[in-house]
Amino acid sequence: MDREEFVKQMLKYSASAGDIETNIVHILDYMGRKLEADRTYIFEKNIEGSSDNTYEWCSENAIPPKDQLQNVGHEGLLDLWYDEFGNNKGIFIENLEEYKEISSPMYELLKPQDIHSLIAWPIFVDEICIGFLGIDNPLRKHMEDVVRIFEMVGYIMSIIIRQRDNVRMLRKLSYEDQLTGVKNRRELDTFGTNEYARVYSVGILSCDLNGLKRINDTLGHEAGDKYIIKVANNLAKIFGHNYVYRMGGDEFIALAINLTAAEFELNVDKLLKIMEKEEIPVAAGYIFKADNTTEFYSLIDEADKKMYEDKGRYYSDTKNERRRTGI
Numbered sequence: 188m189d190r191e192e193f194v195k196q197m198l199k200y201s202a203s204a205g206d207i208e209t210n211i212v213h214i215l216d217y218m219g220r221k222l223e224a225d226r227t228y229i230f231e232k233n234i235e236g237s238s239d240n241t242y243e244w245c246s247e248n249a250i251p252p253k254d255q256l257q258n259v260g261h262e263g264l265l266d267l268w269y270d271e272f273g274n275n276k277g278i279f280i281e282n283l284e285e286y287k288e289i290s291s292p293m294y295e296l297l298k299p300q301d302i303h304s305l306i307a308w309p310i311f312v313d314e315i316c317i318g319f320l321g322i323d324n325p326l327r328k329h330m331e332d333v334v335r336i337f338e339m340v341g342y343i344m345s346i347i348i349r350q351r352d353n354v355r356m357l358r359k360l361s362y363e364d365q366l367t368g369v370k371n372r373r374e375l376d377t378f379g380t381n382e383y384a385r386v387y388s389v390g391i392l393s394c395d396l397n398g399l400k401r402i403n404d405t406l407g408h409e410a411g412d413k414y415i416i417k418v419a420n421n422l423a424k425i426f427g428h429n430y431v432y433r434m435g436g437d438e439f440i441a442l443a444i445n446l447t448a449a450e451f452e453l454n455v456d457k458l459l460k461i462m463e464k465e466e467i468p469v470a471a472g473y474i475f476k477a478d479n480t481t482e483f484y485s486l487i488d489e490a491d492k493k494m495y496e497d498k499g500r501y502y503s504d505t506k507n508e509r510r511r512t513g514i
Contacts, residue, residue, distance in 0.1 A: 194339050194340075201343050211351070214343075225246050226243060226251075227320075228244070228320075230256075230265075230321065236261065240253045241318075259296075263292045264292050264296060265293075267293065268293075269316065272316045277308040278307040279306055281330065302323045305324070306321065306330075307322075308321075309341060310348060313349075366416065369419045369439075370432045371433055372432065383483045386444050386479050388447070388477045388478065389486065390451030390473065391440065391474050392443075393438070393473065393487070393494035394422060394440075394469055396469055397502075398468055414437075415433075417465065418462075421461050422441045430444065452473075452475070470497040471497055472494030472496065473490055473493065
């Protein structure tokens with residue numbers, strides 16, 4: 188194998204202007220085919236202290252095992268590998284049967300995958316090992332080549348993973364509300380532009396926290412923020428994180444996609460009961476359409492109008508109650 192050409196192609200993929208996630212898969216594809224392997228893949232550490240198989244390429248004869256390789260434990264399994272990775276060393280298994288003496292648990296994990304040889308190399312981002320790149324059953328004649336080029340390949344993959352993480356962070360900052368973690372107004376615009384035309388039905392709930400100024404004035408803005416977060420969490424619990432949008436301040440929009448009117452109204456009822464139980468005063472207005480023929484923002488305006496009517500009733504009742512009690 189021409190090692191110089193191999194590395195050149197890897198660099199070409201890493202510098203591609205295409206989608207980074209797609210570029211990663213292309214690199215794994217190129218590696219797997221060039222080294223005549225059964226499978227190439229990436230594992231990454233997760234927040235639970237284990238590792239997930241995040242990307243893979245498989246040959247036509249291999250069964251993709253990625254879905255079964257999530258939350259793979261470190262203790263008794265990958266901890267041995269990560270110890271080696273921490274010393275800037277890779278894992279080279281030329282004969283899996285011989286590896287049984289080194290780590291029986293890892294042998295038991297690899298054997299059912301029909302692995303008889305394997306190479307894994309650490310991926311570092313900012314000098315921290317975040318996971319590893321692996322290749323299963325490369326053709327024996329390529330083993331020496333793989334050993335010699337994997338350090339460079341691991342370095343290239345580290346750069347790409349860092350780029351991917353930066354893109355994800357920028358997207359998160361652009362489309363996610365920083366206080367509550369739900370989506371923001373810009374992402375609602377994205378839904379209206381790109382997705383609304385493909386839905387079969389839509390329910391729209393406009394929700395607003397009542398009395399926020401009073402909460403801020405009496406308990407402080409931190410307490411007000413906690414109430415806003417509670418509203419967001421309850422909306423996400425009922426309508427799903429992907430369909431809740433903070434429009435600014437204490438105003439939210441929640442969408443229900445492709446439900447029946449009865450299902451949507453049941454969700455609204457569940458939400459209001461949760462808010463009442465947790466003593467979170469909200470105003471709500473909603474509308475349901477069994478098709479997508481009405482302009483999206485006209486529906487938003489109609490739900491908003493009903494919400495403000497509800498808010499008006501709340502403040503009118505509150506004012507009358509204060510008059511009655513003299514408070």
